[in-house]
Structure formats: C-alpha cells, structure tokens
Amino acid sequence: MKPVIGLEVHVELKTKSKMFCGCSADYFGKKPNTHTCPVCLGLPGALPVPNKTAIEWCVMLGMALDCNIPLFSKFDRKNYFYPDLAKGYQISQYDEPFCLKGSIKLGSGKTIRITRVHMEEDTGKLIHENVNGQGITLIDFNRSGVPLVEIVTEPDFDNTKDVLDYLKKLQQIARYLDISNADMEKGDMRLEPNISLRSNTTNTTNNTNQQITNKLPNYKVEVKNINSFRFVEKAIAFEIKRQTEIIEKKGIPVQETRGWDENKQKTVTQRVKEEASDYRYFPEPDIPPIRWNDKKLLMIKKQIPELPDTKKRRFQKQYNISQYDAEILTREKTLADFYETCVNDGQKANLTAKQVSNYIINKKIDIESTLPAEIIKNIKALTIYLRIDESEIKKIVERVLNENKNAVGDYRNGKVSAVQYLIGKVLMVSKEKLEVSRVKKILEEKLND
Amino acid sequence: MKINVKHVAKLANLPLSQEEEKKFEKQLSSILEYVEQLNSVDTKNFEITSQITGLENITREDKTSISLFQEEALSNSKSNHNGMFKIKKIL
Numbered sequence: 001m002k003p004v005i006g007l008e009v010h011v012e013l014k015t016k017s018k019m020f021c022g023c024s025a026d027y028f029g030k031k032p033n034t035h036t037c038p039v040c041l042g043l044p045g046a047l048p049v050p051n052k053t054a055i056e057w058c059v060m061l062g063m064a065l066d067c068n069i070p071l072f073s074k075f076d077r078k079n080y081f082y083p084d085l086a087k088g089y090q091i092s093q094y095d096e097p098f099c100l101k102g103s104i105k106l107g108s109g110k111t112i113r114i115t116r117v118h119m120e121e122d123t124g125k126l127i128h129e130n131v132n133g134q135g136i137t138l139i140d141f142n143r144s145g146v147p148l149v150e151i152v153t154e155p156d157f158d159n160t161k162d163v164l165d166y167l168k169k170l171q172q173i174a175r176y177l178d179i180s181n182a183d184m185e186k187g188d189m190r191l192e193p194n195i196s197l198r199s200n201t202t203n204t205t206n207n208t209n210q211q212i213t214n215k216l217p218n219y220k221v222e223v224k225n226i227n228s229f230r231f232v233e234k235a236i237a238f239e240i241k242r243q244t245e246i247i248e249k250k251g252i253p254v255q256e257t258r259g260w261d262e263n264k265q266k267t268v269t270q271r272v273k274e275e276a277s278d279y280r281y282f283p284e285p286d287i288p289p290i291r292w293n294d295k296k297l298l299m300i301k302k303q304i305p306e307l308p309d310t311k312k313r314r315f316q317k318q319y320n321i322s323q324y325d326a327e328i329l330t331r332e333k334t335l336a337d338f339y340e341t342c343v344n345d346g347q348k349a350n351l352t353a354k355q356v357s358n359y360i361i362n363k364k365i366d367i368e369s370t371l372p373a374e375i376i377k378n379i380k381a382l383t384i385y386l387r388i389d390e391s392e393i394k395k396i397v398e399r400v401l402n403e404n405k406n407a408v409g410d411y412r413n414g415k416v417s418a419v420q421y422l423i424g425k426v427l428m429v430s431k432e433k434l435e436v437s438r439v440k441k442i443l444e445e446k447l448n449d
Numbered sequence: 450m451k452i453n454v455k456h457v458a459k460l461a462n463l464p465l466s467q468e469e470e471k472k473f474e475k476q477l478s479s480i481l482e483y484v485e486q487l488n489s490v491d492t493k494n495f496e497i498t499s500q501i502t503g504l505e506n507i508t509r510e511d512k513t514s515i516s517l518f519q520e521e522a523l524s525n526s527k528s529n530h531n532g533m534f535k536i537k538k539i540l
C-alpha cells in the first residue's frame with residue numbers, strides 16, 4: 001500500500017494591522033481582548049475593508065510558488081458556528097482565489113503541485129480551563145482577523161521526508177519574502193496533512209482494473225492544526241500504520257478529521273465543528289472584488305527577491321562552492337547576504353569566495369555578533385599561518401625538544417600538560433606567527449613517536 | 450420545491466419548534482418559488498456578477514488604528530473571566 005498525502009498550510013502574515021480592520025496584528029503575548037474593534041469582534045453593522053499589503057503579500061507568495069494570478073478575484077463568506085468565530089462566518093476565498101496552480105520542486109527532484117493559495121482571516125483563541133471544578137472556555141479575540149494565507153497542495157506526497165522538505169521550503173520562501181516570521185512555536189505556521197492509502201495490488205492485467213487502482217482512494221483522513229514539523233512527521237507515520245491495519249483487516253478507514261495528541265503519541269478523532277461540512281459559501285457582499293492589471297502585478301513581482309533555490313545555484317556557480325555549502329549559506333537570507341558582503345570585502349584582501357565560505361561554515365560564525373571586516377581579518381591571519389611550510393615548523397619543534405629534555409621526559413611520564421610549556425617555547429623561538437593547534441599537532445606527533 | 454428546514458436551521462444554529470419547522474418550510478418554499486421567476490429572464494448577454502455596486506479594489510493601507518479598551522470589548526458579554534469572554538466548556 002502506498003500513502004497518498006496532501007497538505008494544507010496556514011501562514012500568518014506579519015502585517016502591522018489586521019486583515020479587515022486597523023487593529024494591531026501583533027497579538028502574541030498581549031493582554032487579552034485589547035486588540036479588538038467592532039469589525040474583528042463581529043459586531044453588527046461593522047464594515048470590513050481589506051488590507052492592501054496583506055493581499056499583495058498573498059499574491060507575492062503565489063508568484064514565488066509559480067502560481068497563475070487570475071486578473072479577477074473576490075472574497076467569500078464561509079459560514080459555520082464555533083465560538084472562536086464571532087461573526088458566524090469567516091471571510092475567506094472560495095471559487096476565485098488570488099492564486100491558482102503553482103508548484104514547488106523538492107530536493108529529491110520531485111515536483112509538488114500547488115492547487116491554490118488564498119487569503120483569509122484568523123480566528124480568536126480558545127482557552128479551556130477548570131474554575132471551581134467547572135469546565136469553562138475563555139475567548140481572546142486579539143488574533144481574530146489577523147491575515148492568514150492558506151496554501152493547498154495536490155495529494156502528491158507519498159512519504160514524510162518529502163512532506164518535511166516541502167514544509168521547510170515553504171517556510172524558507174515565506175521568510176525570504178519577509179511576509180511572515182513563519183515561527184512554528186508562535187503558531188505562525190499551522191499544518192494540516194490529509195492522508196490515505198492506495199492499494200497497489202495489481203492482481204489482474206485487465207486494463208480497466210489497472211486504471212481503478214491508479215485512482216485516488218475513496219476516503220481521506222485530515223489531521224488538523226499541527227504546529228510542529230516533528231508532530232506532522234509523527235502524525236503521518238501513525239496514520240499510515242493505523243490505516244494499514246484497518247485495510248489489512250478488509251476494512252475502510254472512516255473519512256474524518258483527527259487531531260494529533262502529543263501525550264498519547266497518536267491521532268484521535270476530533271468532534272467535528274459542524275455536523276455536515278456545509279459551509280454555504282457565498283460572495284462577501286461587504287467587500288467589492290479585486291481586479292488586477294499587468295502593471296500592478298508586475299509591481300508586485302518586482303518586489304520578489306532572489307529565492308533560495310536560485311540563490312543556491314548562483315552561489316555554487318559564481319563562488320565555486322559545493323552544493324552542500326551553498327545550501328547552508330542560503331538557508332537564511334540574512335546569512336546569504338552576510339556571506340556575499342564578506343566575499344566582496346575578501347576580494348579586496350585577495351581572499352577567494354571558497355576561503356570565506358569555509359571559514360563561515362567551519363567556525364559556525366554567529367552573524368549577529370560578528371562584522372564582515374572581522375571575518376576577513378581572521379581569515380587573513382589564518383592564511384598567513386598556513387603559508388609557513390610544515391618542514392619549517394618541524395625544524396623548530398626538533399630544536400625545542402632537544403633543548404627541553406626535562407619537559408619531554410615529563411610528557412612521556414604522563415604529565416600531558418608539559419606540552420603546553422613546549423608549545424610556548426616553539427612560539428617563542430619562531431620568528432613567524434604560528435597557529436597553536438598546528439604546532440600542538442606536530443609536537444604531539446614527535447612526542448608520541 | 451421541498452426544503453429540509455431541520456438541516457437549514459441546524460446550519461444556521463437556530464432552535465426551531467415543530468410548529469415553526471412546518472411554518473417556515475412552507476414560507477421558504479414559496480420564497481424560493483418566487484425567486485425562481487428570475488429563471489425566465491433571458492440573461493444570455495449578461496456577465497455573471499456577485500456585486501452590483503460597480504466598485505472594485507476598495508482596500509486600506511496597512512496602518513494600525515486605536516482598538517477598544519478591554520472593558521469596552523467585554524462590555525456586551527454575558528459573562529467574562531480574566532479579561533476574556535467566558536462560555537460553557539466546548540471541545
């Protein structure tokens with residue numbers, strides 16, 4: 001049996017204000033219900049007006065994912081009753097989303113098709129508590145109305161490794177575009193895999209039957225609202241195992257929504273929000289539609305920086321570094337920019353891009369606390385050491401060992417610290433600056449001969 | 450046209466008595482029949498629209514404005530606790 005996996009990912013945008021009102025979208029850790037107004041509290045008569053930046057960022061993400069951007073788009077109401085949604089509906093997009101039909105290419109070479117990328121609003125936060133032995137639910141609407149982008153894929157995954165690669169790439173692109181912090185711990189990214197199994201038993205050569213086995217399974221299990229890559233991995237692995245067992249007993253897994261329970265290390269059936277998922281979508285009457293023209297779309301496109309994959313390929317070619325090094329250096333845009341500044345500065349000091357990348361990667365440089373100029377200085381110092389011939393150092397070492405027979409004896413009798421004394425002597429005798437680790441290595445080789 | 454009033458009421462989160470169900474089933478059906486008359490209009494040369502205001506691209510700049518005070522936000526709530534709206538436990 002082969003897993004068939006699709007993904008829905010919600011990414012919270014880091015706009016200053018909310019999606020349809022001017023309340024601050026920076027709600028994390030703030031006093032409850034202090035970032036609200038009639039619009040995001042869903043009070044009657046309030047008029048939502050969409051945030052231009054949020055819409056442009058949604059389109060920008062769609063473009064970065066190679067989507068088509070239809071010239072006409074609109075918002076719709078998705079109706080359901082749940083206490084985190086004050087209006088009784090969520091403003092979302094149904095049949096005319098901002099972005100359609102994109103793709104992401106994975107490290108494995110596989111291409112994942114993206115069905116759509118659309119804009120919607122976040123809900124309030126529910127907190128379940130026990131007060132005086134009574135179970136209550138508390139609602140904080142600070143998050144209500146914060147802009148969310150939903151990215152939906154086709155069921156193109158068949159293993160968790162690809163799922164994780166996809167999620168990391170998506171997170172990286174959102175960060176490169178600077179439209180979301182995509183911080184899992186703060187709930188900026190929420191993951192919903194849908195999983196089913198396709199049997200690959202081909203016990204017949206009949207053509208029509210073969211077609212049937214290639215069709216998608218007639219059920220799917222959705223796991224909702226996962227906020228960690230690790231949990232997604234575990235939830236998918238668990239579902240594959242659970243569903244395999246059901247199918248092996250000739251059963252069919254129930255089509256349902258489940259949640260990942262980290263304490264129990266398993267997925268559990270969730271009470272469904274609404275008995276029938278009949279959202280009665282209809283066009284949002286309060287928000288006029290959005291129409292693009294080529295000029296406006298071009299303006300958005302121009303704001304897209306060089307994206308990770310392109311940057312990685314360019315680094316490999318332009319700086320003559322390995323794919324692995326390019327991968328590390330482009331993982332975050334700030335590091336990539338830092339590297340390029342160093343390479344530029346390094347050129348003036350006759351350092352190659354490869355020397356710079358080796359240093360930054362091997363020394364695990366903290367770019368927050370180091371200046372490019374320091375990096376160049378340090379590499380320069382290292383390269384001077386390296387130019388001194390090994391035989392030159394060996395000569396000095398021989399001399400020092402001959403002149404310090406006592407220390408040599410101490411070392412050979414187990415007093416390892418004597419080597420420090422000898423290193424000091426070598427450094428003193430040498431006219432050139434020597435690298436301590438190199439001297440130590442040569443000394444120890446001789447001493448242990 | 451027959452309408453499943455129970456289903457519609459459930460989706461709309463409306464508690465209806467049996468009498469009301471009967472009453473609204475009739476009323477909703479007749480409303481639908483009335484609106485159905487639109488089907489007789491020839492719309493061949495009209496574009497489909499969901500907005501008749503003629504407005505497009507009404508957006509706002511990404512700027513924050515002042516929100517309500519917590520007390521104001523909670524002032525219409527039936528019950529609150531620690532600055533939050535309080536309801537019966539849901540799952």
Ligand SMILES: [Zn+2]
Pocket residue numbers: 018021022023035036037038039040041145
């Ligand atoms: Zn608001």
